[in-house]
Amino acid sequence: MASPHKERTTAKSKSRNRPAAGDPSDEKPVRRSGDRRKPNTPKKPQSPAKRSSKPTERSKDGYTSSQTSTNVLSLDSLAKLDAFNEKVLVSERQRAVERERKEKVVTGRVLKDRGKHRRRDDEDDEKRDKRKKRRIVSGAILEEGRGRRGGYIASLASEDNGRRKRICWISIGFIVLLLIILIPVGVLVIGKQSGTGDPAPAGSAASGTPNNSNLNGTSENDIPTAAKGSYLDPFTWYDTQNFNVTYTNETIGGLPIMGLNSAWNDSTQANQYVPPLNQKFNYGQMPIRGVNLGGWLSLEPFITPSLFSSYDPDLGIVDEYTLSQHLGAAGAAQTIEKHYSNFVNEQTFADIQAAGFDHVRIPYSYWAVVTYPGDPYVPKISWRYLLRGIEYARKYGLRVNLDLHAVPGSQNGWNHSGRQGAIGWINGTDGALNAQRSVDIHNQLSTFFAQPRYNNVIGIYGLLNEPRMTMLPVQPVLDWTTTVISNARQNGIKQTIAFGDGFLGLPNWQGKLQGIEGLVMDAHQYVIFNVQQIAFTHQTKINFACSGWSAQMTQSINVATGYGPTLCGEWSQADTDCTQYLNNVGVGSRWAGTMNLGPAPSDGSILTPSCPPKSGTCECADANADPSDYSDTYKQWLMMNAEAQMTSFEIGWGWFYWTWQTESAVQWSWKLGMQAGILPAKVWDRAFNCTQTVPSFSGLPENY
Secondary structure: OOOOOOOOOOOOEOOOOOOOOOOHHHOOEOOOOOEOOOOOOOOOOOOOOOOOOOOOOEOOOOOEOOOHHHHHHHHHHHHHHHHHHHHHHHHHHHHHHHHHHHHHHHHHHHHHHHOOOOHHHHHHHHHHHHHHHHHHHHOOHHHHHOOOOOHHHHHHHHHHHHHHHHHHHHHHHHHHHHHHHHHHHHHHHHHHHOOOOOOOOHHHHHOOOOOOHHHOOOOHHHOOHHHOOOOOOHHHOOOOOOOOOOOOOOEEOOEEOOOOEOOOOOOOOOOOOOOOOOOOOOEOOEOEEEEEOOOOOOOOOOOOHHHOOOOOHHHOOOOHHHHHHHHHHHHHHHHHHHHHHHHOOHHHHHHHHHOOOOEEEEEEEHHHOOOOOOOOOOOOHHHHHHHHHHHHHHHOOOEEEEEEEEOOOOOOOOHHHOOOOOOOOOOOOOHHHHHHHHHHHHHHHHHHHOOHHHOOOEEEEEOOOOOOOOOOOHHHHHHHHHHHHHHHHHHOOOOEEEEEOOOOOHHHHOOOOOOOOOEEEEEEEOOOOOOOOOOOOHHHHHHHHHHHHHHHHHHHOOOOOOOOOEEEEEOOOOOOOOOOOOOOOOOOOOOOOOEOOOOOHHHOOEOOOOOOOOOOOOOOOOOOOOHHHOOHHHHHHHHHHHHHHHHHHOOOOEEEEOOOOOOOOHHHOHHHHHHHOOOOOOOOOOOOOOOOOOOOOOOOOOOO
């Protein structure tokens, strides 16, 4: 198990032991086949070719496949209605002919009795009979009774009754026909509108299966036999909303473009303080104000404890590796893809924009690209969710910081790297193999994201989250870094490239990787993973956020005293490490002195309470309480602590809060903190900026 002990005694970066699209629906799909580039073969980036939708097959009656069943039913109903009317007409004609025959018999008898010399009257009768026949042929059959069988009034009443009956039957048939036509059309229109316009609320995914209406009009027969049931078969996807479901097997850098649309729009502006995507963001001059989507595509137990809490502790399910292994391939794919779909959707990005953010950092893991023998991870499914997330970010004008959060072998041994325990990247028996695998993965990624469609929406291309350089040989990590940077530039990546500080301490980067253009160092700043800093009083913590973090950032951005360009990729307002599973599944906290990692003291266990005044009375119940139970003073402190850190990190390139949402950890979720009134409703709307005197907070208990 990873040791969450202090990585350095100075104010340190994070060393937590916690678990690892214009509107796409309005865009034209593309269709191509074949792989334009092989992995590990850097080439000049090419524009994404246009995919044109396959024409929808038409049936013999001229209707599209999505309309056929509806219109066949409508035509059938119409035919039945016509047959019914024809039957009525034929019946009435037969009755009229019979009446005429009888009348002729009667007329013939009268004429015979009156004698052969009354030809004129007979001729008149014949003319009258011809007029009757003409009326019958013309369809005015009800007039037949006029002057006969009860006279005009009686025959008119009979005519009215028959006409009413026919009109009634015809009206009923017409209404039925309209219902047959209009109801399916209405359903079709509603289905086509789904997924466009306003985003669906987050609750829609949680309340049931996505409606996947964009599969309407698409036939499973359009999927080649060899691709059915594969990653490229949209009929196997749990969620198809806002994906292009036109089949294509085309890849770029060996990575599928399936699900993408051919057109995009980079004219959106996140807010009035930043330029739209198609204009330059001046990094280092305007501050990044971003947020992470942690726990989405790289699982972290403390963010989504529901995925881990239902298992017997003896099963040892503590990370994505052991969870996937326990569930098996089919069970893991089903469970984890539902998480991908439900935890983050379009509404997430709309809410992030509404809160005033201009960037979003998206952590993802190597199994989005490839898996290796023995890996239990769900392969590749997270890739399409990553691509859709980027398109959602584009729609709301948010620039993306791509963050490869886990590489083969694990770069830090923490659960958010996929597998908790030993570090097997660069280090150990397969260290060199895993290092090369991660080079190959980046070769694919940089080839794919060098497409012109990503030039504006991806602002930062991240190399690797939190390589634990305090336990890795430093030079091989630097060599790996320069190799990946060189390959990415050759493959066409023009964006700023971010590398992690590795917990070496910001001043120790002076002289390293300098002279390589277009880089920024990513530092993660927390006080709660350091036993000295977590023991600060509330007043001291805010003073440190103002003076300590600002001093480190000032030193780091100066190439004479630090590396140079520096941003804070993770931070939190939390003042304890009490959150469930934050230090690993089933592990306690530094705060309460319950962080028992194993049988030996050297394993990093902390069994002495760390809260001030270290009296042994520290507890986590109040720290983990519902925010509605927070005192007004504690809410004031939490807000001030956050505002102080934002102020200091903006001395550098800016910051990304960790994280946007959690299931229950309020002090780690901007979304929940904003709702609780302990984080600003707009990221720029702050009352404290480190120029004011920090209160003593004497009425606020220091040990809860």
